[in-house]
Amino acid sequence: xxxxxxxxxxxxxxxxxxxxxxxxxxxxxxxxxxxxxxxxxxxxxxxxxxxxxxxxxxxxxxxxxxxxxxxxxxxxxxxxxxxxxxxxxxxxxxxxxxxxxxxxxxxxxxxxxxxxxxxxxxxxxxxxxxxxxxxxxxxxxxxxxxxxxxxxxxxxxxxxxxxxxxxxxxxxxxxxxxxxxxxxxxx
Numbered sequence: 001x002x003x004x005x006x007x008x009x010x011x012x013x014x015x016x017x018x019x020x021x022x023x024x025x026x027x028x029x030x031x032x033x034x035x036x037x038x039x040x041x042x043x044x045x046x047x048x049x050x051x052x053x054x055x056x057x058x059x060x061x062x063x064x065x066x067x068x069x070x071x072x073x074x075x076x077x078x079x080x081x082x083x084x085x086x087x088x089x090x091x092x093x094x095x096x097x098x099x100x101x102x103x104x105x106x107x108x109x110x111x112x113x114x115x116x117x118x119x120x121x122x123x124x125x126x127x128x129x130x131x132x133x134x135x136x137x138x139x140x141x142x143x144x145x146x147x148x149x150x151x152x153x154x155x156x157x158x159x160x161x162x163x164x165x166x167x168x169x170x171x172x173x174x175x176x177x178x179x180x181x182x183x184x185x186x187x
Contacts, residue, residue, distance in 0.1 A: 002017060004017060007160055007162055011133065012133075014122065014130055014161065015130065015132070015133070021155065021156060022056040022057075022156060025153050025156075027059075028153055028176040029058050029062070030062070031176040032060070032151060032175060033058070033060055033062045033063055035174055035175075035177075035179050036060065036174050037063060037066055038179075039149075039174065040063070040066075040114075040115060040147075041066070043115070044114075045114040045147065046067060046114055047067070047113050047115075048067045048069050048070065048114065048116075049070045049072060049084055049116045050063060050070065051072060051098070051117060051118070051119050052090050052099040052100065054098050054119070055097070057119045058119070058151045058152065060117055068087075070084045071085055071090035071099070071100065071101055072084060073085060073094075073101045073103070074094060074134065074136055080134060080135065080136060080139065081139055081140070082136045082137070082139070082140050083101075083107050084107060084109070085101035085105040085108060086106065089101040096132070110144060114146050114147065115146055115147040115148075116144065116146065116147070116148050117149050117174075118148065118150050118170055119152075120156075122152065122157070123152050123158075123182075124160050124161045125157065125159070125173075126182055126183045127169030127171060127173070127183065128160075128161045129161075129167070129168075129169070138166050138167055138168045141168040142168060147171060148168075148171050148172065149170060149171070149179070150174065150182075151174045152173065152174075152175055153175060153176065154175040154176055
């Protein structure tokens with residue numbers, strides 16, 4: 001495993017580092033999903049915005065047995081944003097390589113979502129997320145009142161990540177060791 005880049009390095013260097021680290025990790029999807037299942041049930045969650053996993057990400061699709069999952073679609077016009085759709089509608093490949101709902105799939109409003117699960121390349125204990133650089137979740141989360149949970153392997157929780165003013169930290173982190181509250185203030 002390579003040494004983490006210095007905090008002042010650009011996020012692109014951090015992304016390269018995190019991808020390299022993630023490629024060397026085992027698949028821990030089953031363990032993380034088990035912890036998420038217990039956590040979400042304990043909070044009375046019913047409807048969850050999840051994600052269709054890219055290679056190396058924690059696959060949370062097993063949660064569809066217990067919760068109503070929604071899948072996001074990245075849209076670019078008139079401005080970049082995520083729209084939410086029924087989980088089963090995610091049948092086409094996105095430009096990023098994950099399954100997504102087709103453009104005409106029925107949309108579901110964020111206001112009815114109890115929890116949002118966010119994938120990432122890395123997180124820190126303050127809930128900062130190193131994503132892929134599109135800012136889609138940072139546009140979605142402001143004003144959201146439900147649970148926000150970063151989903152990641154424990155080896156990719158680092159002491160501190162570079163952050164920008166528009167970054168929206170998550171309140172919880174789910175790893176193979178459990179679900180824990182981050183050090184970020186609640187929204």
